[in-house]
Amino acid sequence: MPKTCANLTWLFADLPMLERPRAAAQAGFGAVEVLFPYDENAADLGNAIAQAGVELALINCPPPNYADPDGPRGFAAVPAEHARFQQAFRRALRYAGALGAQHVHIMAGVAEGAAARQVFVENLRWAAAVAPKQSLTIEPINPVDMPGYYLNDFDQAAGILAEVAAPNLHLQFDAYHAHRITGDVMGCWEKFGHLARHVQVAGFPGRHEPTGGDIDYKAFFARLRADGYDGWISGEYTPAGETLDGLDWLETC
Secondary structure, three states: OOEEEEEOOOOOOOOOHHHHHHHHHHOOOOEEEOOOHHHOOHHHHHHHHHHHOOEEEEEEOOOOOOOOOOOOOEOOOOOOOHHHHHHHHHHHHHHHHHHOOOEEEOOEOEOOHHHHHHHHHHHHHHHHHHOOOOEEEEOOOOOOOOOOEOOOOHHHHHHHHHHHOOOOEEEEEEHHHHHHHHOOHHHHHHHHHHHEEEEEEOOOOOOOOOOOOOOOHHHHHHHHHHHOOOOEEEEOOOOOOOHHHHOHHHHHO
16 A cells, blocks of 8 residues: 655755654654755764654755755766766765665756766666665656756656666656646556656645645545555645645545
């Protein structure tokens, strides 16, 4: 059965990060994800997660200065950034090991063309070989929210996964991005859901709670259950108000 996860970068943002795992557990989540935990002391964050009794589902491979709106959005597909990617990936592995992260999401960055694909494939193969016991994910991100991001299509992602052919590399399926890319979340899941090991959700428009709006989440959650998806479903959205006031969606998962 699907399990629910809270993205602590977005949810419970009124609390200090070390207090958010407990708040998520008290709200009924079984896991949390932290996109960029690198400003936190790993031991302190790990203790906060363990004491809350939740799992850590996912972290991102860190592009430095991600908080800078003009900063990089990853560089795994950026030509001439092999060394930078490898350094960032090893850092992510250290945090993943210390925190017990189930998945590490590798961000492609802003790039285009055949050279970017070649670099991305090479870097993914290297990462999968360096960390064969660590689950890794790649995620198509829509070009409206993140212009120029290399991995912006699900067919493209499926082709890259097939080319890399690593047993520990999987698809991260974000329903919000799927809607913005394809306009058909259900059809996109039908075609690519078998590749997914982690799911993220947010409403459209507004990227608020996954209720109402253009995406039929009741039907989507029912499809996940019918398909036997047993990974985490993570709320990665900006709450429209207080986080606790918008958690009705948990009842439909």
